[in-house]
Amino acid sequence: xxxxxxxxxxxxxxxxxxxxxxxxxxxxxxxxxxxxxxxxxxxxxxxxxxxxxxxxxxxxxxxxxxxxxxxxxxxxxxxxxxxxxxxxxxxxxxxxxxxxxxx
Amino acid sequence: xxxxxxxxxxxxxxxxxxxxxxxxxxxxxxxxxxxxxxxxxxxxxxxxxxxxxxxxxxxxxxxxxxxxxxxxxxxxxxxxxxxxxxxxxxxxxxxxxxxxxxxxxxxxxxxxxxxxxxxxxxxxxxxxxxxxxxxxxxxxxxxxxxxxxxxxxxxxxxxxx
Numbered sequence: 001x002x003x004x005x006x007x008x009x010x011x012x013x014x015x016x017x018x019x020x021x022x023x024x025x026x027x028x029x030x031x032x033x034x035x036x037x038x039x040x041x042x043x044x045x046x047x048x049x050x051x052x053x054x055x056x057x058x059x060x061x062x063x064x065x066x067x068x069x070x071x072x073x074x075x076x077x078x079x080x081x082x083x084x085x086x087x088x089x090x091x092x093x094x095x096x097x098x099x100x101x102x103x
Numbered sequence: 104x105x106x107x108x109x110x111x112x113x114x115x116x117x118x119x120x121x122x123x124x125x126x127x128x129x130x131x132x133x134x135x136x137x138x139x140x141x142x143x144x145x146x147x148x149x150x151x152x153x154x155x156x157x158x159x160x161x162x163x164x165x166x167x168x169x170x171x172x173x174x175x176x177x178x179x180x181x182x183x184x185x186x187x188x189x190x191x192x193x194x195x196x197x198x199x200x201x202x203x204x205x206x207x208x209x210x211x212x213x214x215x216x217x218x219x220x221x222x223x224x225x226x227x228x229x230x231x232x233x234x235x236x237x238x239x240x241x242x243x244x245x246x247x248x249x250x251x252x253x254x255x256x257x258x259x260x261x262x263x264x
Contacts, residue, residue, distance in 0.1 A: 022173050022194075032166040033158070036233035056234040063224045066171075070223075073173040073196035074216035 001048045007058065010051040011065050014042035015081075017049060018069070022077040027069045029062065038062065142199070142206045147219045150198065150209035151226060157202050158230035170199045176210060 004010040018025040025044040031037075038059060040051045053059075068084050145153065157167050174197040175182060185192055196211040198219075211219050 026170050026172040028168055028170045030166050030168045031158075031227075031231060033162045033230070033233045034164050036235065038231065038234060054235050056231070056236050059227065059231050059234055063227065066224065066227075067220050069171050070196060070211070070216045070220040073171055073194075074211050075213045076194070077173075 001050060003050045003052045007051065007061055010040070010049060011061070011068075014040075014049050014065070015068065015072070017042055017044055017047060018072060019077050020044070022072070029066070040065070142208050145207055145209050147209050147211060147215055150200070150207055151219070151222050153207045154200050154223075155226055155230070157200060157205075157207075158226070161202050165202055168199075168201050168203075170197075172197045172199070174210075 021044045028041040030039040042049045068081050071084050173194050175192045175194050199208040
């Protein structure tokens with residue numbers, strides 16, 4: 001398991017991963033205050049995507065990903081997330097890809 | 104964790120042994136207790152309160168994990184029974200949080216996830232203060248405008264993948 005260094009790649013692939021198998025995927029956020037570290041993990045028990053940061057600006061991006069995952073999990077994986085706040089980074093591309101894989 | 108001196112009678116005997124041990128409160132707090140395996144299912148608002156105090160407790164040491172998962176809160180056997188009976192299984196968003204000692208959880212329906220995610224974001228913003236701010240201080244605080252500078256630093260790699 002390696003950390004993904006690019007945020008966009010992490011966000012895109014984690015949404016894809018979730019949509020491919022919504023029932024066994026989970027999204028974990030670990031925050032360690034004393035070291036000032038934040039680790040995000042998305043896994044379906046077969047594949048694991050991780051992202052590590054110590055930057056406050058990434059926390060802002062994470063907030064947007066949080067909202068996407070809240071929406072996906074509470075409303076269902078087929079819901080349109082393009083208008084979920086903070087979607088401006090990866091536009092509609094992951095949406096399209098996720099759907100393609102599902103079919 | 105059990106504050107009162109009166110011995111609770113409903114607890115199993117091995118629990119009583121722990122209580123009379125000579126360890127300091129701090130040592131006892133560090134070792135995994137039986138409570139670590141008992142997940143408490145809370146309503147969204149008490150969950151957020153508990154999460155807040157979890158973040159406050161772990162400022163000097165320790166981490167907090169928050170897990171989001173799509174779940175029906177039903178056993179696999181029950182799910183199988185429902186599918187064969189042709190019932191639709193309702194899935195919700197299960198949120199779990201732990202500091203390694205205590206686990207709390209809540210379930211969000213499609214109705215209350217928006218309100219929850221807003222409060223959750225506020226809590227995170229308030230407690231993730233140990234993360235580094237950007238070095239460049241040339242920009243004013245105005246909106247903390249992150250997008251412009253970032254786009255310059257790392258060009259989007261959308262087409263490459």
